[in-house]
Amino acid sequence: MEKKHFIAEVKEILLLDEQDISPDTNIEIDSMASLLLIAFLDEHFSKSISQEQLKDLKQIKDLINFVGAENLK
């Protein structure tokens, strides 16, 4: 997946208001966002994420590391 599409999807799922998203942008994942993120990661990266792993996602870079930077063009 192209990185800009990845960021756009993540912005929508997490309802991020910031214009400029950087790896250091902080993220909060509520219940609905958890479900949306689980579906997104399964559908586009065939990756399963546990609730414990979801809790560890604090910034955009954690999410990029989870999917693997090499999987984002």
Next chain:
Amino acid sequence: MGAKIENIEHYLPEGKLDSVALQKLFPDFDVDKIENKVGIKSRHIAGEEVTSLDLAYNASIKVLNNSNRQKIDFIVLCSQTPDYLLPTGACILQDRLGLPTSTGALDFNLGCSGYVYGLAVCKGLLEARIATSILFITADTYTKFIHEKDKGNRSIFGDGATASIVTFDQKDKLGQFKLGTDGSGFDKLIIKNGGGKNTFDQEAEIKTYGDGNQYTDNCIYMNGPEIFNFTINNIPQLIKDTLELNDVKKEDVDYFIFHQANKFMLDFLRRKTGIPAEKFHVNLESTGNTVSSTIPIALKQALENKKINKGDKVLLAGFGVGLSWGATIIEL
């Protein structure tokens, strides 16, 4: 030699909790998200004096009024919120419905997979000639066990009951069943207190989860993300296995009814399993998640809306608390 569903009715209690009422209770809650993503605008709530057995009784009366009640010789009741730990609810129903004492009766405890499992039990009883006509009921009042400040679960679950008449038939209209269990996930959806292991605790600690939802161990706890993970990891394979087991191609199934848990999850599972939207049931707008009753309510809706017609092949799939899952292909 086989079995068929002859008739289905449902009964929903009069009380309702709609989006407006939910918003009043939780001013910060995004009820639009619940309507749009989860797909629920209102849920039926049993009153304080109304129990799951009352709902079961009312659904039974509705279906018996349209059926040959003289032939009923067995009652099977699926509930996780029974009136009593003992005796068996189905025994009380035999008396309340005025069915003869020669009627067999049993309860079983399953949730969202309950309707499919119940059909499997009915098929076994009928094919073994232990019964000839079964009153099969699903009934739950989950809302009685949800903490008043647990907005997540209050927005999802509704109360309700269904009653089906399942009879012996020369043609096998209940197909082969694919059932499964993963008890290691028992604590993903659970009421910890009030059973034999942990007594009901008047002073149970208030805990929080998700977006500030509150609950105690006397109440229902659901780990939504883990339940969702379980479904996306298991249900596509369940559908594939069920088609293979019944030697039916996906294209030859006329309609698919999955447990109506929430709209977002259903849409995702539909895409993942490659089922066209017009063949896939999504309707929980006015009922919410009624646990073991969602599939028979959906069957009734689909029959009324002519989404399914006589002779159609319908794939049913239930999954959830246990963790437990089951699917089959029926012909109506």
